[in-house]
Amino acid sequence: MDYLHDLYSFLPGIIVAVAGLLVIIIDSYKDDHDGIFGLTIFALVAALGVSIFDMLGPTGEAFSGMITYGGTAAFGSMVVLFGSLFCMLISREYLQAIDHNFGEVYAMVLFATTGMLGLAAANNLIMIFLGLETMSVCLYVLAGLIKEEKIGAEAALKYFLLGAFSTGFLLYGMALLYGATGSLNIYEIAAGASSDLLFIAGAGLLLVGFFFKISAVPFHMWTPDVYQGTPTTLTAYMATASKSATFVALILILSRMLPSDIGEWSEVIAIISIITMILGNIIALVQDNIKRMLAYSSIAHAGYLLVGLAAGTPEGYSAVLYYLFAYTIMNVGAFGVVAYYERQQGLDFTDINNYAGLGFKSPMMGVMLSIFLFSLAGIPPMIGFIGKYLVFAAAINAGMITLAVIGVLASAASVYYYLRPMVYLYMREPHKDLPLVHAGWLFKGSLLVLTILTIYFGIAPGELTELLSSYYSGDWVASRFMP
Numbered sequence: 001m002d003y004l005h006d007l008y009s010f011l012p013g014i015i016v017a018v019a020g021l022l023v024i025i026i027d028s029y030k031d032d033h034d035g036i037f038g039l040t041i042f043a044l045v046a047a048l049g050v051s052i053f054d055m056l057g058p059t060g061e062a063f064s065g066m067i068t069y070g071g072t073a074a075f076g077s078m079v080v081l082f083g084s085l086f087c088m089l090i091s092r093e094y095l096q097a098i099d100h101n102f103g104e105v106y107a108m109v110l111f112a113t114t115g116m117l118g119l120a121a122a123n124n125l126i127m128i129f130l131g132l133e134t135m136s137v138c139l140y141v142l143a144g145l146i147k148e149e150k151i152g153a154e155a156a157l158k159y160f161l162l163g164a165f166s167t168g169f170l171l172y173g174m175a176l177l178y179g180a181t182g183s184l185n186i187y188e189i190a191a192g193a194s195s196d197l198l199f200i201a202g203a204g205l206l207l208v209g210f211f212f213k214i215s216a217v218p219f220h221m222w223t224p225d226v227y228q229g230t231p232t233t234l235t236a237y238m239a240t241a242s243k244s245a246t247f248v249a250l251i252l253i254l255s256r257m258l259p260s261d262i263g264e265w266s267e268v269i270a271i272i273s274i275i276t277m278i279l280g281n282i283i284a285l286v287q288d289n290i291k292r293m294l295a296y297s298s299i300a301h302a303g304y305l306l307v308g309l310a311a312g313t314p315e316g317y318s319a320v321l322y323y324l325f326a327y328t329i330m331n332v333g334a335f336g337v338v339a340y341y342e343r344q345q346g347l348d349f350t351d352i353n354n355y356a357g358l359g360f361k362s363p364m365m366g367v368m369l370s371i372f373l374f375s376l377a378g379i380p381p382m383i384g385f386i387g388k389y390l391v392f393a394a395a396i397n398a399g400m401i402t403l404a405v406i407g408v409l410a411s412a413a414s415v416y417y418y419l420r421p422m423v424y425l426y427m428r429e430p431h432k433d434l435p436l437v438h439a440g441w442l443f444k445g446s447l448l449v450l451t452i453l454t455i456y457f458g459i460a461p462g463e464l465t466e467l468l469s470s471y472y473s474g475d476w477v478a479s480r481f482m483p
Contacts, residue, residue: 155229
């Protein structure tokens, strides 16, 4: 009955993939957008429930060692599904408002989520490639959803071209690693690792491919244009779910495949982290378009996440997992409020100047946006503060004090551009009297839940941090390359 064990180990991915196929069939025969939306939400909730259950269960391998389950993989799947669920909950109303509530949108999201789940659970380079490309191809389509506008077509084309370019690095790296070790399994590659040029070059090219996917500098060029041209709620999906899946796969590679005594991986990641944090924050300071500001902000947050990876310790990896959860909550919330304002008629509400006075005209949305931005800035008692504290503490405990100090200073600089929208919301006179379109209960309720979680996990992070630490407990050195 091994096949039943294999199927259950990837049950969340199977649920989501089957739902995607059903959505395509339903959309082909019947224009039932409400039914498609309901099926999408049901599938994501069911898959999320299974992932939460798996987080507390045993760890192991399935499909002949192609994937892992439990532990880090289960938590990564939970974060991906959590982000996907809330992005879909706020997407229907927004897509209806911009006349792009198509059935294929939900199918693409479900298939992209399937790829992300495979990526988060990957234990083999082939699985990493399949997960990444399944995710990426669907995201290319979503980026070009508003194809009748130049900015949407430009976003899709730029994303596709640079994504294909990064895939070349990734595949070439995998080929060199296979040539150096004779295997595609992560553990077997670790066992055959050596300091010869073939292995080092393969590992380096593999990391370059991942750096493209997570928007690390200098591989970030596509991010602001793609985020600006994509429908806002789908931008939130790209910025959170896809980044979470890619970082979880990167954790699995760094912790299981690349021995720390072969190649200065920690130093390389630390350098990339520093330039990513600095450049992302500096360019975000001068942005007037709020979506581009959040795009450069996401680049900076990739730098903060890389701080935990550079530490290369159990504490660092568990801190990155917590930060991914925090980043998903606060970023989906921030983009959700921006999507609400963007629905208003008469002004371009991607321009931060047009937020003047809106905090008093829509108090609930103004307060929620302020909470999400405070959290992104790392101000206590929000979840973002705990996430940054954990990754910087891991770096300090690993002896990387300079890296942690630069991270803290970069985070402090980000306060300026995160507070700018609040200055316009509450300290500027509105340009003209515009009637605001009221959001539906599902839209507001979803954002309210995210707001509560932002505050709750900032005040009481203990149980979650203990769970994540347990994934890396025991004799780390002895068990590092064991399933």
